[in-house]
Amino acid sequence: xKQYGLLGEKLSHSYSKIIHSFVFQSLHQEATYSLLECxxxxxxxxxxxxxxxxxxxxxxxxxxxxxxxxxLDCIDEKAKAIGSVNTVYVKNGKAYGTNTDYDGFLETLKxxxxxxxxxxxxxxxxxxxxxxxxxxLQDLGGxxxxxxxxxxxxxxxxxxxxxxxxxxxxxxxxxxxxPNVGVSPVSKExxxxxxxxxxxxxxxxxxxxxxxAHSKINGLYMLVMQALxxxxxxxxxxxxxxxxxxxxxIDIK
Ligand code: ATR
Numbered sequence: 001x002k003q004y005g006l007l008g009e010k011l012s013h014s015y016s017k018i019i020h021s022f023v024f025q026s027l028h029q030e031a032t033y034s035l036l037e038c039x040x041x042x043x044x045x046x047x048x049x050x051x052x053x054x055x056x057x058x059x060x061x062x063x064x065x066x067x068x069x070x071x072l073d074c075i076d077e078k079a080k081a082i083g084s085v086n087t088v089y090v091k092n093g094k095a096y097g098t099n100t101d102y103d104g105f106l107e108t109l110k111x112x113x114x115x116x117x118x119x120x121x122x123x124x125x126x127x128x129x130x131x132x133x134x135x136x137l138q139d140l141g142g143x144x145x146x147x148x149x150x151x152x153x154x155x156x157x158x159x160x161x162x163x164x165x166x167x168x169x170x171x172x173x174x175x176x177x178x179p180n181v182g183v184s185p186v187s188k189e190x191x192x193x194x195x196x197x198x199x200x201x202x203x204x205x206x207x208x209x210x211x212x213a214h215s216k217i218n219g220l221y222m223l224v225m226q227a228l229x230x231x232x233x234x235x236x237x238x239x240x241x242x243x244x245x246x247x248x249x250i251d252i253k
Contacts, residue, residue, distance in 0.1 A: 104226030117141035
């Protein structure tokens with residue numbers, strides 16, 4: 001039986017096992033997906049086990065999306081440009097890394113019909129997820145700016161954000177995420193004056209930021225799509241399971 005897994009530090013709140021199990025069931029595949037909570041020192045061992053055929057693929061999450069890269073034989077252009085890997089697969093005994101968070105966010109923009117071409121896009125936060133979001137926005141022609149609590153180089157501060165004309169605002173910070181709900185990374189005024197507001201948080205589905213902005217664009221589509229894209233890579237086939245079917249199965253309230 002093929003074995004897949006998620007490498008990360010704290011995984012008790014992860015939805016990945018349930019999403020991937022649903023995919024295996026839908027494809028009539030005999031496979032398992034495990035939540036592999038591990039320490040950084042163990043990453044190399046898991047990649048060795050992948051190459052030896054014990055595992056068939058991994059997803060990678062916080063805090064290892066960057067650190068995993070040093071143990072891989074090949075990293076595709078997309079993941080290199082973003083600077084992080086969330087999906088690992090094996091081909092001819094070599095370990096490959098790619099980034100399907102990028103695809104998940106790109107698909108989110110299409111699903112919700114957010115036109116970003118030549119639009120002023122502001123990305124809140126400068127962590128791992130912000131890089132995939134930035135790359136997708138740029139590839140669709142958006143003009144991107146990072147907003148940081150401690151701005152470096154071309155970043156702007158939250159104070160400066162107040163003066164900007166914001167076409168698209170994307171939250172990649174953990175502010176508003178369970179269990180610290182009811183808070184937003186920006187003021188209600190900024191949320192209201194922004195054209196399109198996207199929060200990549202999916203727990204809760206409606207963050208304070210989305211409430212303030214009267215927006216429905218949360219991180220659930222990105223979560224599901226990054227998983228389906230990883231499956232397409234592992235299975236070597238396109239997967240046409242509808243988003244709605246996955247969401248109904250995982251039953252996130
Ligand atoms: P990562 O491990 O990738 O940094 P994270 O904890 O989800 O992931 O945080 C993502 C980004 O959100 C952080 O890099 C941070 O960016 P800045 O330091 O540039 O502002 C931002 N962030 C984290 N905690 C935050 C908080 N409490 N308030 C506002 N921004 C925060």
